[in-house]
Amino acid sequence: MTGDETRADMPTDIRTHAYERLTAARDRSLLLTSCVGEDDLVRQHSVLMSPLVWDLAHVGSQEELWLLRAVDGQEPMRPEIDSLYDAFEHPRAERPSLPLLSPEEARRYIATVRDRVVGLLERAPIEGSPLVEQGFAFGMIAQHEQQHDETMLATHQLRAGAPVLSAPPPAPSEGRWPREVLVPAGPFTMGTSTEPWSLDNERPAHQVDVAAYWIDTVPVSNAAYQAFVEAGGYDRPELWSDRGWAHRQEAGLTAPRFWRREGGTWVRRRFGHVEPVPADEPVVHVCWYEAEAYAAWAGRRLPTEAEWEKAARHDPRTGRSRRFPWGDEEPSAEHANLGQRHLQAAPVGAYPAGASAYGVRQLIGDVWEWTSSDFRGYPGFAAFPYREYSEVFFGDEYKVLRGGSFATDPVACRGTFRNWDYPIRRQIFSGFRTARDAAPGEGA
Ligand code: AVJ
Ligand code: FE
Numbered sequence: 001m002t003g004d005e006t007r008a009d010m011p012t013d014i015r016t017h018a019y020e021r022l023t024a025a026r027d028r029s030l031l032l033t034s035c036v037g038e039d040d041l042v043r044q045h046s047v048l049m050s051p052l053v054w055d056l057a058h059v060g061s062q063e064e065l066w067l068l069r070a071v072d073g074q075e076p077m078r079p080e081i082d083s084l085y086d087a088f089e090h091p092r093a094e095r096p097s098l099p100l101l102s103p104e105e106a107r108r109y110i111a112t113v114r115d116r117v118v119g120l121l122e123r124a125p126i127e128g129s130p131l132v133e134q135g136f137a138f139g140m141i142a143q144h145e146q147q148h149d150e151t152m153l154a155t156h157q158l159r160a161g162a163p164v165l166s167a168p169p170p171a172p173s174e175g176r177w178p179r180e181v182l183v184p185a186g187p188f189t190m191g192t193s194t195e196p197w198s199l200d201n202e203r204p205a206h207q208v209d210v211a212a213y214w215i216d217t218v219p220v221s222n223a224a225y226q227a228f229v230e231a232g233g234y235d236r237p238e239l240w241s242d243r244g245w246a247h248r249q250e251a252g253l254t255a256p257r258f259w260r261r262e263g264g265t266w267v268r269r270r271f272g273h274v275e276p277v278p279a280d281e282p283v284v285h286v287c288w289y290e291a292e293a294y295a296a297w298a299g300r301r302l303p304t305e306a307e308w309e310k311a312a313r314h315d316p317r318t319g320r321s322r323r324f325p326w327g328d329e330e331p332s333a334e335h336a337n338l339g340q341r342h343l344q345a346a347p348v349g350a351y352p353a354g355a356s357a358y359g360v361r362q363l364i365g366d367v368w369e370w371t372s373s374d375f376r377g378y379p380g381f382a383a384f385p386y387r388e389y390s391e392v393f394f395g396d397e398y399k400v401l402r403g404g405s406f407a408t409d410p411v412a413c414r415g416t417f418r419n420w421d422y423p424i425r426r427q428i429f430s431g432f433r434t435a436r437d438a439a440p441g442e443g444a
Contacts, residue, residue: 067120174351348362
């Protein structure tokens with residue numbers, strides 16, 4: 001069965017929609033690479049990241065590969081550079097030593113690709129094969145560029161030096177909310193078979209039966225996390241899994257990444273600004289092991305991926321799964337903190353208009369949320385259009401994150417979207433919320 005989900009209608013003009021999403025992604029890529037000098041574009045700011053100029057040319061290379069070659073059958077423009085920008089041929093640590101295109105050449109290359117793509121967009125088929133159906137390949141490439149834009153923003157966060165980016169602060173929190181909500185036992189539709197630009201790992205829709213559980217209404221705040229730090233959480237092995245403790249020891253973890261103690265207060269570095277850690281913002285830049293230890297300290301656990309998605313999408317009144325927590329409409333500035341409109345998460349309890357049917361807030365935007373789940377294919381998974389997007393990462397090495405962050409563009413974020421990373425990673429915009437089993441009889 002395909003499952004019971006509300007159906008997304010593609011905007012009437014798919015070509016215009018695709019053009020706008022591609023243009024927004026390119027504007028952001030150019031913003032993120034024009035705000036620093038040549039030197040900062042070619043340097044590697046962290047071994048975890050590529051030089052910014054690699055990301056810039058890589059998005060063009062993928063665009064050429066999937067749109068100009070795969071969709072349109074064109075010949076390679078510059079076959080000699082293909083392998084430089086193949087993420088599987090060269091791990092991030094190696095990329096600075098490759099004979100990469102210069103910033104100027106990279107800009108010229110991606111602009112040339114884009115000019116041809118804009119021409120193609122007017123005449124390409126948008127039905128007749130899965131790759132082109134409802135403009136999928138164009139949507140995939142817009143998402144891909146935005147994913148790299150988020151990665152580039154994480155590189156900016158790692159970069160030493162004065163601030164070069166600015167944005168207004170996000171919305172304040174509103175009203176009151178219960179600490180946690182009960183999600184009663186029962187099946188729901190997980191994943192999607194209808195979302196036109198969903199990626200292979202989100203498919204297909206399938207029924208999952210979920211036992212009753214309680215889940216935090218809002219993400220874990222800096223204040224709550226600081227209480228864990230101050231209770232000696234980083235020095236109590238009983239709160240950590242064996243692997244988590246081994247990593248905590250080896251990496252010398254004592255607080256979230258970018259925090260440090262100054263006099264009697266915790267401060268953090270955020271895009272070059274040093275500021276007191278804001279108590280009511282969701283904690284960010286923690287790894288999965290830190291989230292796991294915090295949850296143990298709080299007498300709770302991380303939600304499974306199915307629990308996260310049920311809290312986000314299931315509407316108990318209709319029995320259907322929504323595209324987003326608030327319904328089926330695309331995210332607006334009222335719903336969620338997405339798309340780098342702000343350079344930080346909003347305080348917990350913001351965006352009541354973005355709450356799910358169960359009243360859970362900030363599931364979309366603000367911070368990516370670690371779940372307890374390994375990254376695996378859903379029943380009936382089929383790799384599409386290439387195994388290296390998802391399938392090669394399936395297994396128990398990676399943990400799933402959900403919901404997107406303030407740095408995630410709406411085109412690459414929805415109730416079904418799945419992100420994944422190693423449980424030790426924390427340069428990403430990662431936070432979490434906690435859950436617990438319901439007691440017998442509760443929500444049965
Ligand atoms: C889905 C964020 C894990 O950045 O490694 C970009 C996205 N895949 N280019 C990543 C991706 C290919 C991917 N994540
Ligand atoms: Fe990529």
